[in-house]
Amino acid sequence: MPGSPDSTADQAVEELVEQRRGKLHPAVARTREAVRTTLSELPHGTTVLVACSGGTDSLALAAATAFEAPKLGLRAGAVIVDHDLQPDSAHVAETAAKQCRTLGLDPVRVWTVTVGTEGGPEGAARTARYDALRDAADELGADVVLLAHTRDDQAETVLLGLGRGSGARSLAGMASAVGRVRRPFLEVRRATTAAACIASGLRPWHDPHNDDPQYTRVRVRHEVLPVLEEALGPGVVEALARTAGLLRADADALDQLAADVAETALSRAESEVRGEVGVLTDEPTAIRTRVLRQAALEAGCRATDLTAGHVAAVDALVTDWRGQRWIDLPQGVRAIRQGGFIILGPNVTG
Structure with a gap:
């Protein structure tokens, strides 16, 4: 039966054998394992969409999903959101779509959006992107949308929340699952997704915005985290991500208690x-x-x-x-x- 514990275990054994024979790169195996873990609980016939920008992380996610989903009896497609913020954005989006189709994902759609100004450049782009992913999932009948946020992204999110003086919910980082969204790579490092792309012969697109210091997240990535690693030693990313997990459990418990109080304390008219x-x-x-x-x-x-x-x-x-x-x-x-x-x-x- 597709998606059963036995079939999942068999796949893991097969990959281990391939890896020991030198046929399967460890990074590819790791990305597939992460995706398999996320998808294994989904019912047979579920449609999943990979949010793919064509960048390293999302392309590695697309490849791993294209490999794992059919084995679990799932239908896997992709949606590429074109933010239309750069002159060649349409070409970049279509190139990403072609790679997704070559991997075997179907359906594959490019979704062009208009990015507003509210919330700053990063916030406005994020709002437009998530709205597009929701609309694409509705139109294509997808039950799950996969995002390629990595452990490094989680650490950066915690630092951004800390810098804003946010509460526990913000410091808890990103959830592995919320609504239709799943993030299989939250336990996977960015270096692993890059290695998986190289091993698989994929050609990721490098977004120049990822090196633009006008964006706060870029400064955290290229300036703050390296300083912390130098001052505190290796393992800062893992420690920050681990902290996010602990805070998320606390925040979830407090939110549930608050929801119970709201039932008594609040009224609507x-x-x-x-x-x-x-x-x-x-x-x-x-x-x-x-x-x-x-x-x-x-x-x-x-x-x-x-x-x-x-x-x-x-x-x-x-x-x-x-x-x-x-x-x-x-x-x-x-x-x-x-x-x-x-x-x-x-x-x-x-």
């Missing part, structure tokens, strides 16, 4: 969300602020714009009430305290 001060006051800060953040999101704030400072100001309406009028939040949402409630919404007045 039209465009307003109300939080009961008496209930919120009794909760620890870590729970209460999570509930208030959720209330602000439900009232219309965007997660990318809602800062810890905003949440702290709303929290002061609960814990440090001195007759404040209201708190202005993103997207025109206001928070005000009235009659034992914190009221959040776009039309709230004092």
